[in-house]
Amino acid sequence: MNTQPLPLPLCVGVLGFGGLGQAAAKLLSSKREMILVAAADQKGYAYSREGLNTQACITTYQNQGTVGYLESVGTLSNNSIQDLITTSQPVDGYFLALPNLPNDFIPSVAKQFIQAGWRGVLVDAIKRTSAVEQLLAMKDELQAAGITYMTGCGATPGLLTAAAALAAQSYAEVHKVEITFGVGIANWEAYRATVREDIGHIPGYTVETARAMTDPEVEALLDKTNGVLTLANMEHADDVMLEIAGICSRDRVTVGGVVDTRNPQKPLSTNVKVTGRTFEGKISTHTFTLGDETSMAANVCGPAFGYLKAGQELHNRGISGLFTAAEIMPKFVK
Numbered sequence: 454m455n456t457q458p459l460p461l462p463l464c465v466g467v468l469g470f471g472g473l474g475q476a477a478a479k480l481l482s483s484k485r486e487m488i489l490v491a492a493a494d495q496k497g498y499a500y501s502r503e504g505l506n507t508q509a510c511i512t513t514y515q516n517q518g519t520v521g522y523l524e525s526v527g528t529l530s531n532n533s534i535q536d537l538i539t540t541s542q543p544v545d546g547y548f549l550a551l552p553n554l555p556n557d558f559i560p561s562v563a564k565q566f567i568q569a570g571w572r573g574v575l576v577d578a579i580k581r582t583s584a585v586e587q588l589l590a591m592k593d594e595l596q597a598a599g600i601t602y603m604t605g606c607g608a609t610p611g612l613l614t615a616a617a618a619l620a621a622q623s624y625a626e627v628h629k630v631e632i633t634f635g636v637g638i639a640n641w642e643a644y645r646a647t648v649r650e651d652i653g654h655i656p657g658y659t660v661e662t663a664r665a666m667t668d669p670e671v672e673a674l675l676d677k678t679n680g681v682l683t684l685a686n687m688e689h690a691d692d693v694m695l696e697i698a699g700i701c702s703r704d705r706v707t708v709g710g711v712v713d714t715r716n717p718q719k720p721l722s723t724n725v726k727v728t729g730r731t732f733e734g735k736i737s738t739h740t741f742t743l744g745d746e747t748s749m750a751a752n753v754c755g756p757a758f759g760y761l762k763a764g765q766e767l768h769n770r771g772i773s774g775l776f777t778a779a780e781i782m783p784k785f786v787k
């Protein structure tokens with residue numbers, strides 16, 4: 454008879470409880486190896502060592518605007534992340550499902566963790582090259598603090614960047630990596646930060662102008678395009694991540710896509726094409742295509758926790774610092 458005790462589940466938290474944060478909580482409720490013990494939004498946080506009730510968190514957030522109203526486990530706070538990390542332990546790792554608005558917001562949250570003396574694993578699904586570069590500059594600080602930080606670990610950057618890193622192995626030289634994503638969501642309000650950040654990539658807009666737009670202004674823009682945002686040549690961190698992983702220079706990586714904010718069906722199949730030359734001199738292209746039935750939430754949150762588990766294994770071996778989705782294989786979370 455096998456008498457080995459099952460390893461304790463990892464205690465994880467989700468920072469940001471909007472579209473992706475709530476999806477992350479739902480995903481965790483079917484896992485045995487991880488348990489959701491903490492959640493934070495802009496107005497409050499909730500913590501329970503025994504695990505939070507996912508449905509109660511979602512209902513409270515949707516009806517009252519913050520998980521801070523949860524009975525006995527919730528706290529209202531205008532400084533929820535700081536308060537959560539300084540008062541609520543143990544948490545092994547956090548998924549940062551936060552808006553990166555302004556473009557240095559998530560790096561500033563990483564600094565809060567360092568200053569609080571917190572140790573553990575942090576994972577983000579950050580998108581812009583310039584945001585990942587800010588985190589890269591903090592590599593030594595994160596290492597000295599004993600934090601294992603996994604950046605760019607959503608869908609793109611994330612799953613597709615990792616697929617490109619894998620596909621590159623057939624080649625002696627990688628000529629181009631072309632990422633094309635299709636996202637379909639029923640309404641833009643479910644993913645406000647994602648949609649605002651995407652608007653920031655449209656010619657004539659910046660992160661700052663998109664951030665400053667009121668909800669009626671976002672709606673007016675979407676009315677003009679029938680809810681569809683078409684994005685090309687985006688500043689996306691897949692490029693810097695593949696460059697530092699030694700796969701190809703960043704100018705060989707392109708990212709674009711179509712986001713339909715009024716239809717949950719994907720407007721096109723998300724894929725990454727990796728073209729290169731084999732050692733025999735043949736030019737070829739590998740294509741990795743995501744199933745159309747998979748949602749953005751599944752393709753972001755699944756990898757995020759897979760990288761959190763990989764980060765935890767590094768952390769347990771005393772390895773801290775900064776890693777990207779192109780350098781480390783995610784682990785499958787049971």
Ligand SMILES: NC(=O)c1ccc[n+]([C@@H]2O[C@H](COP(=O)([O-])OP(=O)(O)OC[C@H]3O[C@@H](n4cnc5c(N)ncnc54)[C@H](O)[C@@H]3O)[C@@H](O)[C@H]2O)c1
Pocket residue numbers: 468469470471472473474493494495496533534550551552553578579580605606607608609610611643644645646647648650749753
């Ligand atoms: N890499 C990828 O593939 C990928 C794909 C989609 C989205 N994303 C990223 O995921 C992030 C989350 O997107 P979303 O659409 O779910 O966001 P959202 O707008 O639906 O939710 C954001 C949440 O963050 C909370 N929040 C805001 N400021 C806060 C603060 N100061 N302290 C604590 N909580 C705060 C809000 O209350 C809200 O709960 C975005 O940065 C987006 O770019 C990445």
